[in-house]
Amino acid sequence: MSTQLESKHFYKTGDTVQHLTGPIGTVVEGLSLYAVVRWDDGRQEEVDQLDPAITVLERASRES
Numbered sequence: 001m002s003t004q005l006e007s008k009h010f011y012k013t014g015d016t017v018q019h020l021t022g023p024i025g026t027v028v029e030g031l032s033l034y035a036v037v038r039w040d041d042g043r044q045e046e047v048d049q050l051d052p053a054i055t056v057l058e059r060a061s062r063e064s
Helices: none
Strands: 016-019 024-030 032-040 044-048 054-058
Touching: none
Parallel strands: none
Antiparallel strands: 016 024, 016 054, 024 032, 032 044
């Protein structure tokens, strides 16, 4: 049995992310090609999945 590693640059709804320049935000919608991030300053931004400038700090908890 193998284990697949998750990319720190693929964003799922509920993840906490940080931009390379410092801002922290929450993914409010994670889709296959892009995600919508609400940054701590209140603005929302559509970002490409796998954007190397944004890293997942904490994964959203999985619903059981």
